[in-house]
Amino acid sequence: MHPALLYVPGRRLTLAELSAARLDGDVVEIGDAYIPADLIESADVRASSIADLVRPGTAAAGPTAAWIHGAGDAPPAVHHIRRSVPRRVRPQLSGRMIFHDGALSPSEVESIGGIDVSTPLRTMLDLATGVHRDARLIAWIEHLARVDAVLVGESIACMQQWNRVPGSRIGRAVLERLALRTW
Numbered sequence: 001m002h003p004a005l006l007y008v009p010g011r012r013l014t015l016a017e018l019s020a021a022r023l024d025g026d027v028v029e030i031g032d033a034y035i036p037a038d039l040i041e042s043a044d045v046r047a048s049s050i051a052d053l054v055r056p057g058t059a060a061a062g063p064t065a066a067w068i069h070g071a072g073d074a075p076p077a078v079h080h081i082r083r084s085v086p087r088r089v090r091p092q093l094s095g096r097m098i099f100h101d102g103a104l105s106p107s108e109v110e111s112i113g114g115i116d117v118s119t120p121l122r123t124m125l126d127l128a129t130g131v132h133r134d135a136r137l138i139a140w141i142e143h144l145a146r147v148d149a150v151l152v153g154e155s156i157a158c159m160q161q162w163n164r165v166p167g168s169r170i171g172r173a174v175l176e177r178l179a180l181r182t183w
Contacts (some may be wrong), residue, residue, distance in 0.1 A: 001044050001113065007034040008052065014122050025180035031075045043068055047113030050079060050174045058091055059084035059116035061100060063140045066125040068112060081128075084109050108151065120148055124155045128171030138174060145178055152179045 007027060009015040018034045021027045027034040030041060031049030039045065041101045046068045047060065054060050060068055062080030082100040083089055091099050108122040118126065124144055127137045145152050152175050159165075 001039070001042070003049055005036055005039055006045075006048050008032065009034075043070060044113035046075070047115050047117060050075070051113065051115050053079055053094075053097055054081060054115040055089070055091055057085045057087075057089040058082065058099075059104055059118055061104070061118045061123065062098075062126050063137065065118045065120075066127060066140045068117050069120050069123060069144065070147045071140055077142075080144070081116065104161075113177045120144065120151055121154055121158070124151045124172075124175075125158060128155060128159070128175055129165060129167035130172045131174050132167040141174060141178065 006023075007013055007018055009018055009032075013021070018027060021112040022029065022034065025037055028037050032052065035045060036043070036139055047054075050064065050068075058081045059065075060079070061082035063076035064081070064101060066072065067075050077096075079097045080100065081091060081097055083103045086103055088101075091097075093099060101118065104118055104122065108119050109116045111117070113115040124141065127141045127144065127146075130137050131141070156172060156175050156179065159168050159175070162168050
């Protein structure tokens with residue numbers, strides 16, 4: 001997506017101008033930005049809309065990465081960001097972001113829309129292992145499974161190889177129940 005098609009409030013147009021354009025049907029909201037109403041919403045558009053939150057050395061993760069990969073029709077209320085480099089980073093935190101300090105390996109990161117995003121498999125694994133802390137993640141798991149049903153089986157296979165990973169037993173049970181479901 002060309003950057004000129006992404007309207008972030010306060011850059012070229014104010015929030016009031018973008019809101020008026022939205023009311024006129026010229027633009028639609030996506031994440032933290034606006035895009036022309038006739039532009040197809042894709043992964044790179046979703047990723048570009050939150051580029052200000054995902055700083056260098058970090059990657060979109062969890063529900064945020066699931067949304068970028070096509071799960072759900074609206075972004076999460078709070079975005080999840082994870083370190084994507086081996087060294088420590090100091091992210092600019094806000095009330096709209098949760099930072100996870102565990103680093104992603106290079107094989108677990110892909111670049112979409114100019115930002116780093118955890119791969120669909122790593123995203124599914126993060127969501128599953130987080131269910132014991134936040135049951136709302138089950139909805140994101142289901143949305144992501146609708147995008148790519150193969151991820152459920154791949155995630156179960158990965159988790160079976162793990163030994164003593166927090167949340168893996170509950171997460172695997174959720175994925176196994178989901179694998180039995182017919183879409």
